Amino acid sequence: xxxxxxxxxxxxxxxxxxxxxxxxxxxxxxxxxxxxxxxxxxxxxxxxxxxxxxxxxxxxxxxxxxxxxxxxxxxxxxxxxxxxxxxxxxxxxxxxxxxxxxxxxxxxxxxxxxxxxxxxxxxxxxxxxxxxxxxxxxxxxxxxxxxxxxxxxxxxxxxxxxxxxxxxxxxxxxxxxxxxxxxxxxxxxxxxxxxxxxxxxxxxxxxxxxxxxxxxxxxxxxxxxxxxxxxxxxxxxxxxxxxxxxxxxxxxxxxxxxxxxxxxxxxxxxxxxxxxxxxxxxxxxxxxxxxxxxxxxxxxxxxxxxxxxxxxxxxxxxxxxxxxxxxxxxxxxxxxxxxxxxxxxxxxxxxxxxxxxxxxxxxxxxxxxxxxxxxxxxxxxxxxxxxxxxxxxxxxxxxxxxxxxxxxxxxxxxxxxxxxxxxxxxxxxxxxxxxxxxxxxxxxxxxxxxxxxxxxxxxxxxxxxxxxxxxxxxxxxxxxxxxxxxxxxxxxxxxxxxxxxxxxxxxxxxxxxxxxxxxxxxx
Amino acid sequence: xxxxxxxxxxxxxxxxxxxxxxxxxxxxxxxxxxxxxxxxxxxxxxxxxxxxxxxxxxxxxxxxxxxxxxxxxxxxxxxxxxxxxxxxxxxxxxxxxxxxxxxxxxxxxxxxxxxxxxxxxxxxxxxxxxxxxxxxxxxxxxxxxxxxxxxxxxxxxxxxxxxxxxxxxxxxxxxxxxxxxxxxxxxxxxxxxxxxxxxxxxxxxxxxxxxxxxxxxxxxxxxxxxxxxxxxxxxxxxxxxxxxxxxxxxxxxxxxxxxxxxxxxxxxxxxxxxxxxxxxxxxxxxxxxxxxxxxxxxxxxxxxxxxxxxxxxxxxxxxxxxxxxxxxxxxxxxxxxxxxxxxxxxxxxxxxxxxxxxxxxxxxxxxxxxxxxxxxxxxxxxxxxxxxxxxxxxxxxxxxxxxxxxxxxxxxxxxxxx
Numbered sequence: 001x002x003x004x005x006x007x008x009x010x011x012x013x014x015x016x017x018x019x020x021x022x023x024x025x026x027x028x029x030x031x032x033x034x035x036x037x038x039x040x041x042x043x044x045x046x047x048x049x050x051x052x053x054x055x056x057x058x059x060x061x062x063x064x065x066x067x068x069x070x071x072x073x074x075x076x077x078x079x080x081x082x083x084x085x086x087x088x089x090x091x092x093x094x095x096x097x098x099x100x101x102x103x104x105x106x107x108x109x110x111x112x113x114x115x116x117x118x119x120x121x122x123x124x125x126x127x128x129x130x131x132x133x134x135x136x137x138x139x140x141x142x143x144x145x146x147x148x149x150x151x152x153x154x155x156x157x158x159x160x161x162x163x164x165x166x167x168x169x170x171x172x173x174x175x176x177x178x179x180x181x182x183x184x185x186x187x188x189x190x191x192x193x194x195x196x197x198x199x200x201x202x203x204x205x206x207x208x209x210x211x212x213x214x215x216x217x218x219x220x221x222x223x224x225x226x227x228x229x230x231x232x233x234x235x236x237x238x239x240x241x242x243x244x245x246x247x248x249x250x251x252x253x254x255x256x257x258x259x260x261x262x263x264x265x266x267x268x269x270x271x272x273x274x275x276x277x278x279x280x281x282x283x284x285x286x287x288x289x290x291x292x293x294x295x296x297x298x299x300x301x302x303x304x305x306x307x308x309x310x311x312x313x314x315x316x317x318x319x320x321x322x323x324x325x326x327x328x329x330x331x332x333x334x335x336x337x338x339x340x341x342x343x344x345x346x347x348x349x350x351x352x353x354x355x356x357x358x359x360x361x362x363x364x365x366x367x368x369x370x371x372x373x374x375x376x377x378x379x380x381x382x383x384x385x386x387x388x389x390x391x392x393x394x395x396x397x398x399x400x401x402x403x404x405x406x407x408x409x410x411x412x413x414x415x416x417x418x419x420x421x422x423x424x425x426x427x428x429x430x431x432x433x434x435x436x437x438x439x440x441x442x443x444x445x446x447x448x449x450x451x452x453x454x455x456x457x458x459x460x461x462x463x464x465x466x467x468x469x470x471x472x473x474x475x476x477x478x479x480x481x482x483x484x485x486x487x488x489x490x491x492x493x494x495x496x497x498x499x500x501x502x503x504x505x506x507x508x509x510x511x512x513x514x515x516x517x518x519x520x521x522x523x
Numbered sequence: 524x525x526x527x528x529x530x531x532x533x534x535x536x537x538x539x540x541x542x543x544x545x546x547x548x549x550x551x552x553x554x555x556x557x558x559x560x561x562x563x564x565x566x567x568x569x570x571x572x573x574x575x576x577x578x579x580x581x582x583x584x585x586x587x588x589x590x591x592x593x594x595x596x597x598x599x600x601x602x603x604x605x606x607x608x609x610x611x612x613x614x615x616x617x618x619x620x621x622x623x624x625x626x627x628x629x630x631x632x633x634x635x636x637x638x639x640x641x642x643x644x645x646x647x648x649x650x651x652x653x654x655x656x657x658x659x660x661x662x663x664x665x666x667x668x669x670x671x672x673x674x675x676x677x678x679x680x681x682x683x684x685x686x687x688x689x690x691x692x693x694x695x696x697x698x699x700x701x702x703x704x705x706x707x708x709x710x711x712x713x714x715x716x717x718x719x720x721x722x723x724x725x726x727x728x729x730x731x732x733x734x735x736x737x738x739x740x741x742x743x744x745x746x747x748x749x750x751x752x753x754x755x756x757x758x759x760x761x762x763x764x765x766x767x768x769x770x771x772x773x774x775x776x777x778x779x780x781x782x783x784x785x786x787x788x789x790x791x792x793x794x795x796x797x798x799x800x801x802x803x804x805x806x807x808x809x810x811x812x813x814x815x816x817x818x819x820x821x822x823x824x825x826x827x828x829x830x831x832x833x834x835x836x837x838x839x840x841x842x843x844x845x846x847x848x849x850x851x852x853x854x855x856x857x858x859x860x861x862x863x864x865x866x867x868x869x870x871x872x873x874x875x876x877x878x879x880x881x882x883x884x885x886x887x888x889x890x891x892x893x894x895x896x897x898x899x900x901x902x903x904x905x906x907x908x909x910x911x912x913x914x915x916x917x918x919x920x921x922x923x924x925x926x927x928x929x930x931x932x933x934x935x936x937x938x939x940x941x
Contacts, residue, residue, distance in 0.1 A: 001592050001602035005584040010567040033626045035540025035659025038568045040887030050894025059536045062660040095562035096626035125590045
């Protein structure tokens with residue numbers, strides 16, 4: 001049993017709903033009580049969808065449990081098929097139905113329909129949303145393509161040459177309630193097209209069961225979101241020999257590497273290599289002098305595996321930040337996130353507990369947080385600027401404007417979204433210059449608009465950690481005065497370091513000089 | 524009784540479960556914690572319905588059942604013990620802990636009553652434990668509050684003191700207004716249930732006169748009756764008419780003359796009628812379809828027809844207690860079609876066929892209907908907004924006139940300039 005006040009991921013059947021709702025001509029009969037219908041609002045309110053998710057909830061009640069819930073399942077399946085006439089039927093159960101073991105999938109298969117039926121078994125007490133989405137997409141792909149396995153030859157990534165046409169790829173993984181998927185797909189298709197590569201199928205977003213059956217018309221798969229598509233890509237590789245890409249095109253370096261990987265897999269010569277450097281404004285904006293102040297900015301990163309890893313790379317290599325914390329709530333991606341963290345001399349934080357993330361954030365004293373909407377709230381409380389880089393989705397994460405994370409335009413969007421919450425270089429410089437003028441208000445935080453921590457509160461704060469550190473240590477008048485002169489966003493760090501130093505040296509009173517001694521000691 | 528047409532329907536539903544009521548109950552009682560014993564779905568439901576992210580640490584949470592808890596109930600009880608110990612150590616300010624049953628905990632027959640009993644002994648004098656079910660196999664949306672209040676009744680001490688007890692969660696400002704009006708009427712001993720502090724439960728007995736503020740409290744009413752309380756039969760205080768009848772019924776129970784009531788509330792009524800006018804202008808003659816969710820539907824239908832002159836196509840309700848709703852049903856126009864229960868697909872067919880001007884529905888259905896060109900009002904707003912009483916009548920009407928007004932603005936072909 002796990003005490004949960006808030007969760008980054010929903011249950012696995014919500015993952016299945018994401019696949020069903022992303023696609024056309026599919027219906028999902030979910031053996032579930034009435035309350036589970038709340039999940040519809042994720043799609044209709046957060047994604048502002050104008051269609052209901054294609055889901056029928058069997059709506060069993062306590063009084064049905066003594067009787068025949070299996071009959072209820074069959075009745076709902078029959079009605080749903082007659083009403084919605086899906087080309088493929090998904091059948092599954094939510095947490096409660098899993099306990100009563102009606103096996104709705106098996107029931108559906110015994111009802112004599114001629115459409116393909118996918119029996120979804122998603123263990124609700126051990127798995128979560130992304131796993132459920134991945135498993136659903138995999139089972140669907142497998143069901144619709146398994147008959148073609150036996151007579152299909154291994155698909156050569158080079159066969160487009162024999163066919164005398166441009167190479168074709170599938171883009172796999174984009175789904176509803178995925179972070180900026182709608183726009184990433186457009187961006188990636190545009191990039192591929194410029195490289196002479198055509199898109200065969202995008203799935204699950206916008207695909208029909210017919211499209212899934214056509215997946216094997218392409219040469220390779222683009223595994224755009226491994227959380228959702230890797231299991232399917234792996235199955236297609238094993239059974240049809242289809243290669244798939246591993247690079248996630250978020251950031252300039254990864255986008256270029258992605259293009260290289262596609263070309264290499266397809267044996268397609270890369271003719272415009274030089275041009276690639278200038279496709280996005282990020283490299284120049286990052287190099288231009290105003291961005292000097294970005295150097296070494298302390299950034300804390302938490303999100304799903306794919307976006308957290310990509311953010312770490314961009315932060316360090318493309319913006320010149322210092323990554324001071326990295327973590328994910330995706331247990332499935334823990335290994336990769338740990339490896340990335342290790343390269344940065346960090347220990348990855350793998351947790352589903354947002355309070356642990358908030359604690360880690362506090363300890364790392366970052367100047368910028370890249371996280372989920374929950375980290376946005378936590379950083380607001382801590383007075384740290386934040387940009388959202390990952391699901392879980394919030395209505396703000398479905399902007400009206402074109403706003404991808406991937407490819408060239410994605411890099412532009414990322415530059416703006418990460419840098420604008422900070423103060424601009426010139427602005428920071430001027431504040432530094434004028435901060436001793438009497439018109440200047442302590443705690444001035446430009447357009448950030450929060451009144452986080454007044455110096456006095458900071459010095460007097462009695463939170464547990466500083467209490468331990470502070471044992472027997474007194475801040476003198478001059479020490480306090482000097483501390484107020486430290487910019488607010490590093491004040492916490494300076495305070496902790498100075499106290500650490502004082503303890504280390506057995507200094508009972510911290511004066512302005514102690515601050516400078518500590519500064520020299522830790523630099 | 525007017526010639527109201529009663530129908531029942533079963534089938535797939537589109538409603539919240541009783542757990543959702545934790546969202547307003549925890550705000551009403553800031554010294555209480557609501558611990559759902561359930562699945563990740565339960566946790567996800569409450570956070571999705573409530574937008575929990577604004578809190579650092581909310582006063583509700585879910586003890587999520589895992590594989591190993593399902594293997595043996597003994598272990599599940601032990602695990603729950605551990606979770607509760609941790610929780611109390613972390614949140615020492617909590618005075619009452621509600622253990623809330625869910626669909627999975629009901630199905631595996633986790634005995635929360637026994638758990639609560641044991642914990643009450645162990646934490647005697649520190650925290651009180653109360654259990655009820657908010658499961659979707661037994662409760663719909665507002666019925667969760669019914670369960671929570673019913674669970675508190677055994678903790679209420681007995682007293683034969685004469686008092687007026689307002690039952691059902693109200694917005695604090697509305698509650699204060701009501702109390703002031705009752706005091707002006709000459710009723711001085713007024714208490715509310717649930718109280719603002721979970722430890723300050725009112726005492727009840729044969730001289731307690733219960734006046735319901737919400738229509739979804741069937742079980743609570745039954746148990747209050749068992750404790751000797753007298754239930755004042757009245758419509759609910761939504762709109763001018765409902766509120767007036769509600770005050771009159773209370774006054775009658777306390778032998779206060781009608782004249783006195785009118786003397787006190789008629790200035791309120793006059794001012795409310797004035798405020799209602801502009802909304803009525805928009806709502807008049809418009810066709811209304813209410814889908815079932817909050818159990819407030821019948822009272823809302825009565826208000827929107829009688830005071831705002833809307834035409835009622837269909838009034839859905841997840842559950843109908845005819846006895847409790849008697850006074851409301853009496854006020855409905857003849858031939859009102861009430862449908863208890865739901866087959867969401869068939870009901871949506873009827874929505875489309877009847878071409879309504881406004882549909883009151885849940886959040887899962889609102890945007891899809893809007894996309895079809897049908898204006899909607901989400902029902903969840905009724906339980907989060909102060910809508911009770913004469914002074915709030917215009918605000919209540921405003922919840923329904925606003926989508927229509929907005930629609931008018933957005934489809935207007937001429938640019939209005941002043």
